[in-house]
Amino acid sequence: MMPLNKPVQMLSLHNVDGGLQPLRFRYEDERHNLHTVSIQEILSAKEIHYAGIQGLQYLCRAMVLDQEKVFELRYLIKSHRWILFRIIL
Amino acid sequence: MNSQKIIAHVDVNSAFLSWTAVYRLQILGETLDLRTIPAVIGGDSKTRHGIVLAKSEPAKAMGVQTGEPLYQARKKCPYLQVFPPDYSLYVQASQKLIVLLKEVAPVVEQYSIDEAWIDLSGTQRLYGPPLQAAYQIKNRIRDELGFTVNIGLSNNKILAKIAGDFAKPDLVHTLFPPEIPSKLWPLPVKKMFQVGAASEQKLHAMGIFTIGQLAHANPERLRQALHKHGEVLWRFANGYGEDTLTEQTPLNKGYSNSLTTAKDITNRQDAHHLLLSLCETAAMRMRQDEQSGSCVGVFLRSNDFRHFAQQHQLEQPSDSTIEIYRQACWIFDRLWDGATPLRQLGVSITKVTTTPIRQMRLFIQDDYDRLAKGDTAIDQIRRKFGENALFRACFLQSTTPPLSGGLSKERRTGVTKPVEQDPSLSWD
Ligand SMILES: [Mg+2]
Numbered sequence: 178m179m180p181l182n183k184p185v186q187m188l189s190l191h192n193v194d195g196g197l198q199p200l201r202f203r204y205e206d207e208r209h210n211l212h213t214v215s216i217q218e219i220l221s222a223k224e225i226h227y228a229g230i231q232g233l234q235y236l237c238r239a240m241v242l243d244q245e246k247v248f249e250l251r252y253l254i255k256s257h258r259w260i261l262f263r264i265i266l
Numbered sequence: 267m268n269s270q271k272i273i274a275h276v277d278v279n280s281a282f283l284s285w286t287a288v289y290r291l292q293i294l295g296e297t298l299d300l301r302t303i304p305a306v307i308g309g310d311s312k313t314r315h316g317i318v319l320a321k322s323e324p325a326k327a328m329g330v331q332t333g334e335p336l337y338q339a340r341k342k343c344p345y346l347q348v349f350p351p352d353y354s355l356y357v358q359a360s361q362k363l364i365v366l367l368k369e370v371a372p373v374v375e376q377y378s379i380d381e382a383w384i385d386l387s388g389t390q391r392l393y394g395p396p397l398q399a400a401y402q403i404k405n406r407i408r409d410e411l412g413f414t415v416n417i418g419l420s421n422n423k424i425l426a427k428i429a430g431d432f433a434k435p436d437l438v439h440t441l442f443p444p445e446i447p448s449k450l451w452p453l454p455v456k457k458m459f460q461v462g463a464a465s466e467q468k469l470h471a472m473g474i475f476t477i478g479q480l481a482h483a484n485p486e487r488l489r490q491a492l493h494k495h496g497e498v499l500w501r502f503a504n505g506y507g508e509d510t511l512t513e514q515t516p517l518n519k520g521y522s523n524s525l526t527t528a529k530d531i532t533n534r535q536d537a538h539h540l541l542l543s544l545c546e547t548a549a550m551r552m553r554q555d556e557q558s559g560s561c562v563g564v565f566l567r568s569n570d571f572r573h574f575a576q577q578h579q580l581e582q583p584s585d586s587t588i589e590i591y592r593q594a595c596w597i598f599d600r601l602w603d604g605a606t607p608l609r610q611l612g613v614s615i616t617k618v619t620t621t622p623i624r625q626m627r628l629f630i631q632d633d634y635d636r637l638a639k640g641d642t643a644i645d646q647i648r649r650k651f652g653e654n655a656l657f658r659a660c661f662l663q664s665t666t667p668p669l670s671g672g673l674s675k676e677r678r679t680g681v682t683k684p685v686e687q688d689p690s691l692s693w694d
Contacts, residue, residue, distance in 0.1 A: 182295030226366075227292035227412035228285050229359035262295060 187259035275426035279435035281380035282320035288412040375511035424507030451478025524612030543670040545591040558583035559615030562593040567610035
């Protein structure tokens with residue numbers, strides 16, 4: 178099971194134009210096994226300000242444990258954290 | 267087009283509650299939206315401090331009112347969920363709202379933490395007709411910031427504010443002068459901006475129950491009954507009002523602090539201690555803004571909910587904790603019979619001006635320069651080492667906290683609402 182709304186370790190790419198692109202992240206399951214997920218496609222990216230808290234929101238597609246998943250990653254600018262926010266599909 | 271201005275009033279729906287709701291949904295990832303259940307933002311319910319600071323629409327539908335004690339709200343609504351306020355979040359959300367508004371409108375006047383006027387005059391070719399512009403702004407706030415606002419549109423500030431108050435949430439209303447007879451006049455007078463309980467009563471006594479009756483009343487008669495305020499209300503009711511926005515955030519019109527105590531206060535010394543702790547915070551805030559006040563007020567609430575209040579003028583404006591405290595004690599001693607158990611004490615300092623150079627007095631009781639130096643030193647130490655780094659020795663043996671009332675960093679840096687008659691908070 179992927180932990181939801183938890184910070185994850187992230188490998189990401191910072192472009193010269195300031196753009197930020199998540200590439201690969203790692204999460205720990207309930208049995209403390211580490212899983213690495215390589216993002217196959219970023220479906221959409223936008224800046225968010227919910228409740229005034231600035232972040233970047235990415236909808237991504239990737240294979241997770243042999244299943245294709247669509248999920249939402251968030252980068253919170255103030256805390257510099259990547260969050261696996263929710264699984265969409 | 268005519269030269270009439272287009273003013274919009276933007277008001278966050280149940281601001282504190284919405285902001286907490288959005289935070290819980292979007293940052294904590296919870297699925298329950300507090301806006302959809304009977305919920306309030308309120309102080310700690312274990313101690314007795316709790317009052318309702320903001321309420322959800324379902325809570326409002328059950329009769330819960332902003333400003334009432336939590337236990338009273340729970341009586342009306344047994345399943346009421348209470349959440350603590352998070353002022354730093356509110357200040358952030360408020361600042362983002364203002365940033366967004368400044369992006370869309372050339373002039374923005376912030377009125378309180380969750381309200382602002384924007385001037386949309388001359389934006390037609392940019393955004394289309396005002397109504398369309400208002401809808402765009404409202405939806406943009408909802409989609410980007412996650413909370414909803416009401417927008418009121420008119421030619422001046424007062425009408426725009428009244429329009430924004432019509433039906434909630436997430437709506438745009440207009441109240442242009444031709445709409446006054448149909449939309450404004452049928453409303454009860456208490457819906458009028460700046461009609462409080464006292465004015466309402468006086469107007470009722472004059473046979474004025476609707477805003478229309480107020481608009482058609484003789485202004486001279488109103489002035490006799492309500493002084494200058496009567497004439498102001500008459501002007502509002504007829505749709506006259508300021509249409510120029512001031513960008514600068516107005517400084518506090520006054521500073522006030524109050525505390526509801528966990529136990530009844532029955533002796534003078536405890537009361538004086540509490541007054542001192544309230545004066546400390548109020549005076550600190552005032553000094554921070556480089557303001558001085560010349561009118562000190564004290565208000566009391568007994569354990570059976572009776573209110574007492576009195577104010578008194580100082581010889582000259584002051585920002586000294588001790589001077590304000592002395593005045594507060596003097597008023598308190600005249601106001602209190604020494605027996606009635608008290609549950610809430612408050613201090614207010616009004617008639618505020620930018621701290622002037624002090625006039626020399628012929629008969630000086632105290633060395634005010636030394637007092638001012640002391641205050642400055644205390645402020646500096648507290649700023650550097652924390653608010654509890656230094657307190658007056660009389661609080662050592664006392665159960666009263668040395669600093670009472672709102673002084674958290676967030677509150678201090680945030681935008682506080684101008685103090686009117688009632689110092690209790692209301693942010694919806
Ligand atoms: Mg509001």
